[in-house]
Amino acid sequence: MNMRALSILRSDQKRPAFGADQVLRTITFIVLVILSCILLFPLAWMLSTSLKLPSDVFTIPIQWFPHPIAWDNYAHAVQDFPFWAFLGNTLFYCISDTILVVASSAISAYAFARLRWRGREVVFVIMLATMMIPFPATMIPTYLIFKWLGWLNSFKPLILPDLTASPFYVFLLRQFFMTIPNELSEAAFVDGASHLRVFWQIMLPLAKPALLVVAIFTFTSDWNNFLGPLIYLNDQSKYTLALGLQWFQGSQWHGAHYELMMAAALLMTLPMVVLFFVAQKYFVQGITMTGSKG
Secondary structure (H helix, E strand, O other): OHHHHHHHHHHHHHOOOOOHHHHHHHHHHHHHHHHHHHHHHHHHHHHHHHOOOHHHOOOOOOOOOOOOOOOHHHHHHHHHOOHHHHHHHHHHHHHHHHHHHHHHHHHHHHHHHHOOOOOHHHHHHHHHHHHHOOHHHHHHHHHHHHHHHOOOOOOHHHHHHHHHOOHHHHHHHHHHHOOOOHHHHHHHHHOOOOHHHHHHHHHHHHOHHHHHHHHHHHHHHHHOOOHHHHHHOOOHHHOOHHHHHHHHHHOHHHOOOHHHHHHHHHHHHHHHHHHHHHHHHHHHHHHHHHOOOO
């Protein structure tokens, strides 16, 4: 009996204070809910404004639930704003650029992770150092080069430079390739496989989570890219959605119609929200696995 009482006493000493975990979880949950509400506030405001009549946009107190609901705002926004043409331009730009970035970054990452060549580490450090160069420092020289090449007012300056790969994505994929056991590629080399075959049939299938992360990052960045199209695209028929929204806002007859601008902005934002929820699982998996080995 004494030994049993002693064991119970020791177990009680090791047990945390009653309710401490529950209190910590409750506080964490409350903080996360508050932060989520703050982050979702602009989206809620956009949705509410897009469904209001023009006379209800700036009413005080704020009318979060419009009455009546003006569903026609979305139809007017799409009709008065060349939404589908701009959407086609955006998809062409985003898909083309995403394919080039994923392909070039994967090839470069494989070279840094698995190929042995003199000066590899030095070149890798120099490549990472280019990430510290701010875009405004290279914007004008790059513009002059593309002007000399005659690429202005086209998608070439926005897509073709990504053939040289992106340093951040190269680093991301290199870290993932280094987590793949060397025995897999060595066994393939013993069977007579070349580096190209090992890269295509072994590395890429195993690196699908990391490749999907790179694709999501690139597609999202291109979808929201405003400065690039603003610099290089002059013809309105080639505008992307990000640039087209700015044109829609500055047009004479829609300058004060905030409900139409919010409807158009929400239509542009919706695909990114859907993409995040669809690819959330693979996104988290790829981010987690890319940093597991240095």
